[in-house]
Amino acid sequence: MHKLTDYLLAIRTNGSPPAPAGVKTVMLVPAEGDDVISSTIGGLRASGLTAADFRSRAIFLAPDGPGGLVAYAALCGFAGRRVDAYADGAVLEFSRLDRDGAAFPDAGLPPEFLTWAQVGGPEADGIPTVHLGSGGQELVTPEAATVIRYAARLRMVPPDSARDALAMFLLVAALRRRADDRFPFLSTGTEPVPLVKNAPDQGIDLEKLRQEAVRFRRALRIARRGAEIVPPVPVSPHNTRIAEANTVDVEAVLRRLGSTAGEEGMWHCPRPRGHSNGDENPSVRTYRDNRARCHRCDAEKVGPLRLAVDVLGVTPDEAASFILDSDRVVDLHRG
Known part of the structure; x- marks a missing residue:
């Protein structure tokens, strides 16, 4: 089990705890703007993070509550892997988790196409709502796995604890993963009821955020390829x-x-x-x-x-x- 001082890079956002002395810190603060995805990517640009930063041990310092999930989803997309997190006083070694959720059996294809579904929170009006267990063999029932895995759009209502919210997010992402990640929508607690099909205010689209972060990383790599070639520095x-x-x-x-x-x-x-x-x-x-x-x-x-x-x-x-x-x-x- 790693300690917080074992990491070389700590990424903080608004409300995050301070990093230990001697650990390099980068702030990921959303830029100004009403659109959450655009402002988060703007904050990622302003942070100065590069893909090379994630070759070393990096950790996300989560603020209290589930609010840090937006910044964390962007980091996972930018890094191209799960990033370890520090939440509620504990180091969570998410980078060692298997991203493949196929180990959880489901109940088979649903009888009808699931346009929307919800995991967590109170029962949603008009759409299937499932819940996760607290551990053991019943962490995900086959019926819940079917809904989480096959819903075209899945809204996630996270628990109040930052640690539990991060664990729930990564489990849901693993269950939904196919050839690539498929992150859920994140509930803001203000979604309209009953659900309006394709409504833009059904939460924060973390999958769209992930894809934007991936595109930003690729753009940085392309820019580096076109950088000016300078004379080599002799190696000491x-x-x-x-x-x-x-x-x-x-x-x-x-x-x-x-x-x-x-x-x-x-x-x-x-x-x-x-x-x-x-x-x-x-x-x-x-x-x-x-x-x-x-x-x-x-x-x-x-x-x-x-x-x-x-x-x-x-x-x-x-x-x-x-x-x-x-x-x-x-x-x-x-x-």
């Missing part, structure tokens, strides 16, 4: 050593870290304390791009240097020495 000996360490075969580094190969190309994680069974069943996969990933410990694929940093709890310089200098291996292990 220090950075050359770091880069050299990162080219060492990742499987060789795994062996140095005490890992052993299992079946079907998998490796035992060199961080067994992070696994309930000491990683008795290998959970690390290596890739052709010389990176590896433990499906429990790593939010993304990591190279040899970062792997050594994470496992040994050392600086990049010390990790490079561990990888390149056999004389330093014993010293660093004794730490």
